[in-house]
Amino acid sequence: MNTTLSPAGILGPHGRISQKLKQYEHRHEQLAMAEAVAQAIDRRTHLIAEAGTGTGKSFAYLVPAILAATARQRDESKEPGEKPDRTRVVISTHTISLQEQLIGKDIPFLNAVLPLEFSAVLVKGRGNYVSLRRLKGTADRAGSMFADPRQVDQVGELLKWAHSTSDGSLASLSFRPPSEVWDEVRSDHGNCLGKKCPTYEDCLYYKARRRIWNADVLVVNHALFFADLALRREGASVLPDYQVVIFDEAHTVEHVASEHLGIKVTSGQVDYLLNKLYNSRSQKGLLVHHQFTQGQKLVVDLGYIADDLFGELRHYRDQHCGKNGRVRRIPEVTTDLASPLRDLGRSIATFAESIQSEENRIELEAAAQRCLGLAVSLESWLGQTLAGGVYWIEVGGRSLERVELCCSPVEIASVLRDELFSKVPTVVLTSATLAVGGQSFDFIRRRLGVDHSAELKVDSPFNFQENAKLLLPAGMPDPTESPFEYENAVCDRIRKYVDQTQGRAFVLFTSFKMLDSCARKLTDWFRQHGYSLYSQGEGT
Template identity: 30%
Template sequence: MRAAISLAGGNEVCFSCTVNDEGIITAARPVARGDISSVLALPGFAQRGEMLVHNHPSGVLQPSGPDLEIAVRVHGDGIGFGIIDNAASDLYVVVEVPREQPIIEINPDDVADLLGPDGPIAAALGRYEDRPSQREMARRVSKLYSRGGIGLIEAGTGVGKSLGYLVPALRWAAANGERTIVSTATITLQEQLVGKDLPFLAEALSDQPVRFALLKGWRNYLCLQRLEQARTAGASLFDTGAAAELDALASWADKTRDGSTADLLVAPRTDVWDEVAAEPDLCTRLRCPYFEKCFVFSARKLAAQADIVVVNHHLLMADVAVRRASGNWGESAVLPAYTRLVIDEGHHLDDAASSHLGQTVTRRGVQRLFARLDRNGKGLLHSLERKLVAADDLLSVASLDLVRARLVPSAATARELGMRLFDILDEWMHARSEQQVRLTPAFDDEPVWRAGLSASLDDVLREIELLSEGLVMVRERLETDERRAEELAPLLNEIRGVTRRLGNAADGMRMTLRPGKDADKLVRWIEARTDSRRRQSDNTAEEGDRLDRNVALASVPLDMAPLLREDLFRRLETCVVTSATLAVGEAFDFVSRRLGLDQEDVEPVTASLPSPFDYATQAILAIPTDFPAPNEDARVHFRRTVQAAADLVGVSGGGVFLLFTSHRDVREAAQAMRALGMESQHPLLVHGEDTRDALLRRFREHGDAVLIGTASFWEGVDVPGPALSLVIIDKLPFASPGDPVMAAKLDALRAKGLHPFPHYQLPAAIIALKQGVGRLLRGQDDKGGIMLCDPRILSKSYGKTVLESLPPVPQSPDLETFCQFLKSLPIVPS
């Protein structure tokens, strides 16, 4: 320890230490230099049962304020904290290595009372609404913390579920020093939690500290070192126009709150962000000159000190994947160590897990990847070439020859072979007149293999392997000289990252096209989507402005339930899965099967908590009986839906969501509404014609607008008050059986002898429909109507299950009664 402190010039060094029963340090390893708080950003800085020790160069061993804060935080993770002098002769123990402590249970009724009319939260609110279901949720969540276990809690619209789980989580942290990870599906909910709910609780719960943090994936953050490198490289990396964007990013970096893309007013070009985004495999961590200012590690530091860490489902699954691969279930990984987890918007978890653990390789992505190496005399290889030309030592000369004679030609060949592979697939898709094709075992017998696909796949995989081997060779050769390795470290790190991505691209091609024994565990498909955007920075100027079909190869695991059960739920002490839409009728079987919670040893407790809204007086439901069923005459059904919507807009005075299940219907409905003169009477806002946030902002501002939307407007949208008074849904949102993932799931059910419709298609549609219906009422003073333009709800035997799953909205006996209710609603002041 003395030697490490001396090598650091007598400055602060942090050690992870083993301490014996007599309080003597028996082993120590340095883990960080500089500010003690920086160590908290590092994954695995200390293990449970160790002591974190750092020196005070002044020789004064009294803990500072930051020392005490860190001591409290690490103590909760089972780590002690101490201070030594520079001679390492005196140890001041701030907190001992914690021995196993009994759990301090939190009283469910006491926690619920915090949310009651006489509690501190009511006192802090300007306008308090009594929510008995919220208090009941807090009781149930508190029991799950104290007793352990998994809970599936459906909290109807208006329950206020976020406070229903945040308050128990914070009380648990205060009592036991354990953090909770809160995972969400949408940015909207993340922003609500960290921008509204948690700051409010920090004020309302004044008897305890409320520490929280938002943590995002690495690529969401700017890397200051990569930004400096990109600005220095300039023309050697980019085509024209990038310099101004890099300068703008540098200026923004001096002012930004957190260095994440969410704080950018204007997003930079994709190729520019690719060169400046933080990447875990490119990070030099403590050796980086910008480590103290690093946005990623600043966020990780805050997360390590927080009682509540808010993430999204993809980052949660990234953490699970790393822990699964490394066997690290108890220490920091992508996320800080945790055994208490809340999964909000839990109906999306298995889809997010499937998406994250799957692989996608696109023509445009492969183009960008090879462009990072070599693009018209620019790119990483040419940056490395210039560095080597400037040196005259034998190592540099030999490496330069390798770059020129092998790597540059190999990159060009691999790119050409990759584009040839995608061209063959594009031509095959075009001949089939399909944009999306699921790959089944029958694909192995397609003539396209004999027509060149087999040889093309072999060629590109072999060339990528040769290119990767060459990149590894030149990097390892240069790293044998410590001085050169230090000088070229940023560039060599970039090459290491590209090598990994080449491997991922090859794995993705192989997994989709030639999966071998894993074929039955995967859903595989090819897509070819038309995009009118110009190709930028992909060395394809000769393509001009033609419409570009971006071909994609995709594969995802077929069944996520076993992984979620084994590698997530069984590792936790407490897990709360919540959403406004988890149950079908009163049963949680569907979501339990999807999440792997249908086994006895992980069987969850369930609860369906009713909305506080008085649906009998606040809302009305209409289901036309004179419409044709959408599966019988789709075009007539569509025309009747649009005409009914136009008529009802006139009755309601606007404030309408018109929700469809396909983008094509959205476009055609907008065209029809414009032909009917709708835009001359009400603002017409159309999904795809502006960003989602911009459309919602304009909808709220106008108060009498008509918004036509699809998937992303069915949920995660909050428009309280009279600005939204009518929600029209075109039909039951059954997923297309042509969707590759859906088709594979249905085939798997048939193979088990199960009927796909009641086991999957209907429950999934009901969950989606409940989300769409939930857009209408967002507060206890809201009122409005819902029209479901699908007569199958009344004519089919499954309609009873659909209606029983929806909120208890009274059904209008006729259209006249429905219109009278709409006319009685307050008009939004202009």
């Protein structure tokens, strides 16, 4: 066995990384985790690994993941001409910052260190890519689609960008177009001509898709992963098949999976769809461009019906749901929005049949499908068709005009057990916080449906006992009952401890609103004491 191409031969004190970096500090916790991940992949078992802050989790799973993905390059047991088995690895994270670290820093470094050829791709959702055909069509009808001249100008800017970009995703844009513009030009599964499209050969989404299908390592976010998992239950997929999944920031998996396996319908979704089709104030919209007056009348009627339904549900929440908005039985409402939504979808679909241009016809057909899909989701929520789901109503906005109808499964263990852990040979769950109680993984096993797996818990290499002090201030006001007093008390403590550290401190908030308020209250104090204050969102 070539020990230099093993976790120890790469991460160990005399490994390849230590030879590359003069200041490299070997961490035995990192190597222990890397070997556990390698063993799980080799034995086709699952692994739950808690690794404390500073362990170096990303290298601990990247190294064995890359070795597994490239094992076929080193497999000498195959007969000449025999195609070796492929191991494709998906690495899923919750935050964009970690994805950027993996794809922009960690993986390129390992690519330079390891004598192996492998490809890694950051996978983005389809809606992140521009559709060249839709962009051209939007530019042709921009005058009848957008009331704001600035939005028309932005379509022109997108045209210029599309001719020069090799990536074609939102991340490569120098400006952020409003959703009303981007929604008209983005790539969309329901609005795609496939190989019939005149821009198919140049399609930036399909170019990215080909890179994804050829890659050894795929970096995704949890939202995209579980959107793909939901599609696989219906016989479709976004991602190619994979043999290994590694969830970093795995403590967020249950929450994200629940969101994508549930139901959500909002008043904003309905308003947005109807305004795209026809805005009676500006006399703009897709149906105006196609001069479909009957559809325009249906949209206007639907707007009033939608207001009635969501107003009725807002009143129902106030009367029957309590503070948390929990809906414990099928709500009794008299307004039917699903049926006219379905009628509008059918009307648009019928009208689309009279359009000669396939490119224009598919825009209308996609709009019809969105109407029908929204009707199905609305009926599912109102009828509480998701067995074992918890239903609730949320309201927001200055006048509480925004209404969200939400549903999540009470438990997702059975779904993940059947669709993930029983089908994928190796799933690794890792985070700094997974064990509870007496340092047991039983809770996360039960919540996620992990029946059998190896376990590993490694502490942080940082010496917290000698280099940290935990302070629990007594007598703090209750943040819920007395938010103003609580905020003032927090500012007092910040002044006290920042002064003790002579300005060298990092203050972490769970609320950006409170962060901003405290920063404003403390600015003068920091200036008077000669300390620099850097606040997220404002710079200094």
